[in-house]
Amino acid sequence: MLDDMEGELLKLKQEIETIKRVSPISTYKDLEVYQLSYRAMLITIKFVICNLPNFEKFDLVDQLRRSSKAVPRLISEGYAKKHQPRGFGRYLDDAAAEINETEVGLQQCIDLYSENIDIELVRWLVDIYSRLGKQVFSLKNSWVYVYKSSSPTS
Numbered sequence: 001m002l003d004d005m006e007g008e009l010l011k012l013k014q015e016i017e018t019i020k021r022v023s024p025i026s027t028y029k030d031l032e033v034y035q036l037s038y039r040a041m042l043i044t045i046k047f048v049i050c051n052l053p054n055f056e057k058f059d060l061v062d063q064l065r066r067s068s069k070a071v072p073r074l075i076s077e078g079y080a081k082k083h084q085p086r087g088f089g090r091y092l093d094d095a096a097a098e099i100n101e102t103e104v105g106l107q108q109c110i111d112l113y114s115e116n117i118d119i120e121l122v123r124w125l126v127d128i129y130s131r132l133g134k135q136v137f138s139l140k141n142s143w144v145y146v147y148k149s150s151s152p153t154s
Contacts, residue, residue: 009047009121012039016128028079033135037071037095040128044068044102048109048125051116060112064105070098071132082143092140096133103129 016039022030029035045068049061078091106126109117 005047009043012043013124015039028076031075031079031139033132033139034072034075034079036128036135037075037099037132040125040132041068041072043121044106044125048106048117048122051118052109052113053116056113060105060108064102064109067098067101067105071095071102074098075136088143089140092136092143096136096140099129099133099136103133 016036019032019035021032025031045065049064052061074091074095078088078095081087081091103126106122106129110119110122
């Protein structure tokens with residue numbers, strides 16, 4: 001079982017490192033930021049949260065579970081509103097907030113529960129969520145530019 005878990009973690013980490021930009025984008029699943037956030041969520045839930053103390057069940061565990069799951073959900077939901085001037089942007093703003101919350105929660109895991117977790121894995125996840133924050137910011141800015149330049153009133 002431990003070998004299976006290690007194999008799954010290795011596979012997810014390799015997938016993150018090899019995510020490729022898909023062009024043209026025809027679905028939210030083609031967005032690099034969606035792919036990265038979904039895999040980071042899987043690792044956070046399957047390999048970090050499960051190692052936290054039981055007394056954190058209704059605090060740090062619950063918050064990390066919610067915030068990490070929210071990021072890919074917000075990106076996919078926002079993508080459905082990509083045709084609205086501010087629709088996608090609002091969801092990306094919310095995704096950025098959840099990314100920040102997840103990053104802080106992971107840092108708290110390092111600072112509070114280093115004996116319970118794989119510190120190197122969690123540090124790596126902090127870096128991934130930092131990268132996600134930058135990608136969401138860039139996506140929002142480029143999407144606004146694309147939308148403005150393609151609108152009939154510009």
